[in-house]
Amino acid sequence: MAQVRNSGANLPAIEKSTAPGDAPIDDLPRLLQAAQNGDQSAWNDIVDRFSGLLWATCRAFRLSPSDAGDVCQLTWLRLLEHLDSIRDPARLPGWLVTTCRRECLVLLRRNRRQQPVDDDRLLHLLGSDQPGADQAAADVPLLIADRDAGLWQAFTRLSERCQQILHLLVVIPESGPPSYQLAAQALGLPTGSLGPTRGRCLAQLRDLLDAEGISSSLSDS
């Protein structure tokens, strides 16, 4: 946010901020165009479609519900600011998560402004050996089924990075490369690293479950 950028209503940010190859999502072009023409119901549909993605991105950064709400709102206001400059609807999801991630980092930096840090250090600060991790571990889903209790325990023992990645991947609806791409954008990671990392995280999770004597298979549930 701090760097000087070109101003004006036709920012190229939408075109720059995403990698190519996002799968087009059915009627997104129509919705986007209608919203650009002032159609409130089209805007509502876009909000309904991507709110979960933005919420998950915020929660992957361990923002409190209140902070996550603020960041989501700011992200939607940003989209509103740049709505007319979006030329390629397929890039909208990537633009949203990139914008959301940036606002998450701004908020975290502001919350910790007595201790200025760069983004990498911030991510490290969010790691499992930090005080914040206790709060994160206590953030248990309210309606967790009994059979998931062991899985939840194991999940909270994963590294922060693994938890972030798995959190995001479960909520991004598309399967295949685009979901990796979105999750990578949300976390600021190279897309290519995400598939292998997902595998390693799941392997770690399985080890933790095995160590607890809990089956990692679905067949017994």
Next chain:
Amino acid sequence: MRDDDELFQRLTEMLSPQHEPPVMVTELAKQCFALRTIDAELAELTADSYIEGTAAAVRRGAQVDIPRLLTFETPGLLVELEVGGSGRRRRILGELVPTGPASIELRQPGVSDSGPINADDGRFVIEVSGSGPFSLTCRRPGRAAVVTEWTSLD
């Protein structure tokens, strides 16, 4: 790998419900469509003392009392703001560069418009209640309106 898919499926069932955003968050996002401005030039935030001036603030040991300085820019206009106060009572001191007559409007999601404020010499004071994001609309005679990028008051 099949095992991975099974485990991931269980994770999905466990984690998905907590990723439902609260209804209020989604509702606010829908309502903000009314705040869209058309044909206004966007002034981007180019400096924010909360983000850049942190080290100095800490050294002085009183960062809470130091007003926040914000700069928004378009090629033709600089909007300099000093945000003081805290919580639900804030005061924004503003200055336009170049100076000149203007009217300023404050926009905040969920807060009704309080009407334009005159900035005859390019300077203005706005009392703000509430927190959350804000944007100013600057109207100058014979020029396109300028809106400042949405920025959190906190």
